[in-house]
Amino acid sequence: MKSRVPFRQGLFEEADGEGTLLGARCRQCGQIIFPRRETCLNCLGKDLEPVRLSRHGQLYSYTIVHMPSEHFPPPYAIGWIELAEGIRVFSQIRGWQESPLKTGRDMRLTIEKLWEEADREVTGYVFRPAGKGGAG
Ligand SMILES: [Zn+2]
The missing domain is CATH 4.10.1060 (ZNF265 like)
Incomplete structure (x- = not known):
């Protein structure tokens, strides 16, 4: 493992x-x-x-990226999530293919594998659409 x-x-x-x-x-x-x-x-x-x-926030803005990056094959989504505390957090967004993004949408934080290296998984924070139609 x-x-x-x-x-x-x-x-x-x-x-x-x-x-x-x-x-x-x-x-x-x-x-x-x-x-x-x-x-x-x-x-x-x-x-x-x-x-x-807080683990929940609302989608403030987002972009679907079509350019390859070092670790992420396109297309992938990035955006700003506004937390209940009133601050905005920049994050990768996942689960958007199954549950289309819309500004104002409720999002929830998860910790996920970002990429793999020789003998380890590199993890990071990711936001996903929350609730109905989302992954949970
Ligand atoms: Zn101060």
Whole structure:
């Protein structure tokens, strides 16, 4: 069995088959940011606390990409998902062939294999259409 490694450390965690994005909240102005940083993007404050972001959001905008990329055969979808916290997260989108995308549509976070390397699977966060007509 191949080991699973995240494509980048500190962006998300995976437990019991559920994924969670790791963000931060500024104690000074309340701004939520993702990914975590040392400095608040809103007030430049440095007093940030770690928070876990919601797994659901709404599709804000998306693009179907027809150009090949290093790891993803075309066509694949990318877009911005607006979370309940009010921030937008850029993500790959899957499940759109079975369940057409529309802005405003409910999306849910999953952690999935992005690509394989010699002896490991590289995982990342992905959003899929949620609910009716989606994969769950
Ligand atoms: Zn702030």
